[in-house]
Amino acid sequence: xxxxxxxxxxxxxxxxxxxxxxxxxxxxxxxxxxxxxxxxxxxxxxxxxxxxxxxxxxxxxxxxxxxxxxxxxxxxxxxxxxxxxxxxxxxxxxxxxxxxxxxxxxxxxxxxxxxxxxxxxxxxxxxxxxxxxxxxxxxxxxxxxxxxxxxxxxxxxxxxxxxxxxxxxxxxxxxxxxxxxxxxxxxxxxxxxxxxxxxxxxxxxxxxxxxxxxxxxxxxxxxxxxxxxxxxxxxxxxxxxxxxxxxxxxxxxxxxxxxxxxxxxxxxxxxxxxxxxxxxxxxxxxxxxxxxxxxxxxxxxxxxxxxxxxxxxxxxxxxxxxxxxxxxxxxxxxxxxxxxxxxxxxxxxxxxxxxxxxxxxxxxxxxxxxxxxxxxxxxxxxxxxxxxxxxxxxxxxxxxxxxxxxxxxxxxxxxxxxxxxxxxxxxxxxxxxxxxxxxxxxxxxxxxxxxxxxxxxxxxxxxxxxxxxxxxxxxxxxxxxxxxxxxxxxxxxxxxxxxxxxxxxxxxxxx
Numbered sequence: 001x002x003x004x005x006x007x008x009x010x011x012x013x014x015x016x017x018x019x020x021x022x023x024x025x026x027x028x029x030x031x032x033x034x035x036x037x038x039x040x041x042x043x044x045x046x047x048x049x050x051x052x053x054x055x056x057x058x059x060x061x062x063x064x065x066x067x068x069x070x071x072x073x074x075x076x077x078x079x080x081x082x083x084x085x086x087x088x089x090x091x092x093x094x095x096x097x098x099x100x101x102x103x104x105x106x107x108x109x110x111x112x113x114x115x116x117x118x119x120x121x122x123x124x125x126x127x128x129x130x131x132x133x134x135x136x137x138x139x140x141x142x143x144x145x146x147x148x149x150x151x152x153x154x155x156x157x158x159x160x161x162x163x164x165x166x167x168x169x170x171x172x173x174x175x176x177x178x179x180x181x182x183x184x185x186x187x188x189x190x191x192x193x194x195x196x197x198x199x200x201x202x203x204x205x206x207x208x209x210x211x212x213x214x215x216x217x218x219x220x221x222x223x224x225x226x227x228x229x230x231x232x233x234x235x236x237x238x239x240x241x242x243x244x245x246x247x248x249x250x251x252x253x254x255x256x257x258x259x260x261x262x263x264x265x266x267x268x269x270x271x272x273x274x275x276x277x278x279x280x281x282x283x284x285x286x287x288x289x290x291x292x293x294x295x296x297x298x299x300x301x302x303x304x305x306x307x308x309x310x311x312x313x314x315x316x317x318x319x320x321x322x323x324x325x326x327x328x329x330x331x332x333x334x335x336x337x338x339x340x341x342x343x344x345x346x347x348x349x350x351x352x353x354x355x356x357x358x359x360x361x362x363x364x365x366x367x368x369x370x371x372x373x374x375x376x377x378x379x380x381x382x383x384x385x386x387x388x389x390x391x392x393x394x395x396x397x398x399x400x401x402x403x404x405x406x407x408x409x410x411x412x413x414x415x416x417x418x419x420x421x422x423x424x425x426x427x428x429x430x431x432x433x434x435x436x437x438x439x440x441x442x443x444x445x446x447x448x449x450x451x452x453x454x455x456x457x458x459x460x461x462x463x464x465x466x467x468x469x470x471x472x473x474x475x476x477x478x479x480x481x482x483x484x485x486x487x488x489x490x491x492x493x494x495x496x497x498x499x500x501x502x503x504x505x506x507x508x509x510x511x
Contacts, residue, residue, distance in 0.1 A: 003027060004057065005048070005369065007035045013046035014234055018109070019093065020202060024236035030110035035061065053368050074103045076112065078119040092116065131167030134311030137200040139164045139189065141208070142255050144263045146176050146281075151272045159274055161263065161281070162188035165254030170293075171196070171304035174258045174285050176277045183322055185210045186229050190320045193233060196304075198312035202236045212239055224325030228357065232320045234313075261288050323359035330354060334391070335384055338363055342384035345373045347392050403431040406438050413445055414454030416461065424466045440468040448475045455480040 003025045010016040010024065011032070018036075022029040038061040048057070076099050084090050096112045107115065145158040159176040162184075173195045177184040185208075193199055205212070212222060222230075222237060230237045262284040271277040289300040296303055328336040330349045335342035338358050345354060345365050355366040358377065365373040375385050403425050410421035420441065424434045445453045456474040459482075460466065474480055 004035055004061065007032055008039055008044070008046055008048065009231070009234075010236060011036050012039065012044075014236075016201065016236060017093075020236055020238070022110070023238045024202070028110035029113060030108035033109065051370075053370055055368070073106050076106070076115075078116060081116055082120070132311070133168045133307040134166075134198070134200060134309070136167035136202045136204055137164055137192070137196075138167060138204045138254065139192070140206050140252070140255055141180055142174070142258055142263065144259050146263065146266070146271065146277050148271050148274060148277060159277060160184070161258065162192070163255045163258050164188075164192045166196070166200070166304060166308050169300055169303035169306075169308045170254065171300045171308065172254050172257065172285055172289055174262060174281050176274050176281060178274065180208075180210055182210050182223065182225055182324075186225060186320070186322055189229060189233075193315060194319070196309075196312070198309055198314060199233055199235060200312060202238050203230070204238055204240055207239050224355070224357075225323060228323055228325065229320050233316065257288055258285070321359050321361070323357050326356050326358070328354055328356050333384075335386070336365060340381045341378050342386075343373065343375045343378075344384065344386040344390040346390050406435065406442075410438065410442055413442065413450045414457070416454045416458035417442070417445075417450075420457035420461055420466065420471070423461060427466055437466075437468050441471050444472060444475060452480050 006025055007021055007027075010021045011018070016024075018029050018032050022032045025032070042061060044061075081092075081095050081099075084095050085092065092113060093109065096109050099112065100106055106112075140163055142161040142163050145160055148157050148159050149155070150157070157178075159178060160180045161174055161176050164173045165171065173192045175188060175191055177188060189203070210223070210226075212226075222239075226237065262281060265284065266277075266280055269280065271280070289304075292299050293303070298306070326338070330336060330345055330352055332350055333342075334347040334350050335344050336354065336356055337343075338356060343356075343363050343365070345367075349367055349372065352367065354372070357364045357366065361377050363375045363377055364371055373387070373390065375387070378385050406425070407418060407421055411418040421438045424437055424441075425431045428434045441453070441457070444456075448456075452475060453471070456471050456479075459474050459480060460470045463470075
């Protein structure tokens with residue numbers, strides 16, 4: 001269902017071509033057309049309603065259909081198709097539309113393209129790639145790294161260099177990063193978009209583990225955070241095929257240019273920070289982009305300003321904020337864990353799997369493509385962040401208990417009971433640890449009365465035993481009526497009672 005939403009976003013909201021959508025989502029073009037036609041027939045537009053769940057969307061797009069027989073399908077003349085494709089401006093989609101106009105019961109576009117690709121492969125021909133202005137941005141990590149020397153310890157670390165190249169103008173961008181991890185990978189994309197000042201339609205990466213969770217010729221699985229960046233900038237990510245360097249020949253050439261004319265000349269320089277290395281990189285990249293190219297007779301920068309920039313979209317008003325995604329199962333306490341902190345979700349989702357998006361400032365929880373919870377990010381490593389509406393009704397009533405409310409309740413019994421409760425709450429690391437003790441003591445007033453309970457609390461405070469069992473024992477043994485320790489009568493004078501003088505070596509008592 002996620003692919004259906006992505007198809008509708010790219011087609012209805014972004015007006016992307018069917019071929020690019022099929023490549024981005026790794027599904028057949030006929031499938032793309034079917035999704036779009038079904039959405040149009042259902043009267044859907046983009047964006048979809050926030051309350052539209054995956055189940056409702058599936059019901060709108062795939063109503064019960066009636067059984068019909070398949071009509072015969074005429075086979076196209078592949079030689080004629082190849083001849084037409086050699087003409088300027090003619091595309092395979094246009095040839096297929098003309099074929100369908102003559103043979104309405106013919107093959108769909110996906111099967112048509114597959115059959116032509118198989119026929120073309122048998123002829124031994126190779127298609128020449130033509131890049132539209134502003135359409136594709138090719139990205140990759142360079143093979144060479146830059147050495148960074150720590151000025152304090154002299155330790156040498158290696159910085160990875162991110163390289164991107166526009167498909168039409170070959171306009172280059174390069175920047176060094178601490179590593180090739182996901183955070184640097186996504187940050188490099190955002191930096192590249194800001195360098196160009198405009199957005200492409202398609203980003204073409206390699207099948208690296210950072211951006212692609214599962215490499216597959218037909219259905220590669222993007223990292224959720226990488227897909228999130230693509231949605232934010234409204235670009236399609238089409239990974240190159242495995243072991244097919246021609247799919248990203250532009251960036252392969254760009255990496256070669258960066259290694260040859262940027263990194264190699266800087267090989268003997270010593271850099272003490274990544275910022276210093278990036279300043280040198282920027283100066284060298286500017287030289288490469290200003291160098292005249294033999295073919296067009298223009299520099300990369302001039303070609304970019306002339307062809308790519310006018311065809312590209314402006315940047316969004318704010319920069320992409322890095323966020324990580326994880327799959328969680330809602331625990332019985334209706335919370336999910338992110339970095340050792342618990343965040344609540346509606347209790348009805350207990351036992352179900354949800355997608356959690358965590359950024360620097362927020363934690364969002366999604367179920368079936370719909371956001372069900374949003375929290376401010378907590379820096380605490382322990383403890384929960386709970387929204388009252390996420391709790392069952394019984395738990396909501398229990399959560400209303402506070403130390404102040406318990407102290408007020410104890411004050412209705414007597415001052416000694418209030419003093420006992422205050423002392424018990426203050427003796428624990430967290431006041432909630434004493435809630436049950438205090439509520440148990442307060443409940444004894446129903447059995448023994450408020451006056452006796454208040455007196456028993458005074459006894460417990462006097463002996464320093466702030467527990468429910470002590471108060472109950474005092475009441476059970478009627479010790480609340482006994483005089484306090486300070487009220488006991490003085491011992492009578494007796495010769496068998498030895499005083500301090502005896503132990504100090506004084507006069508013994510008389511016999």
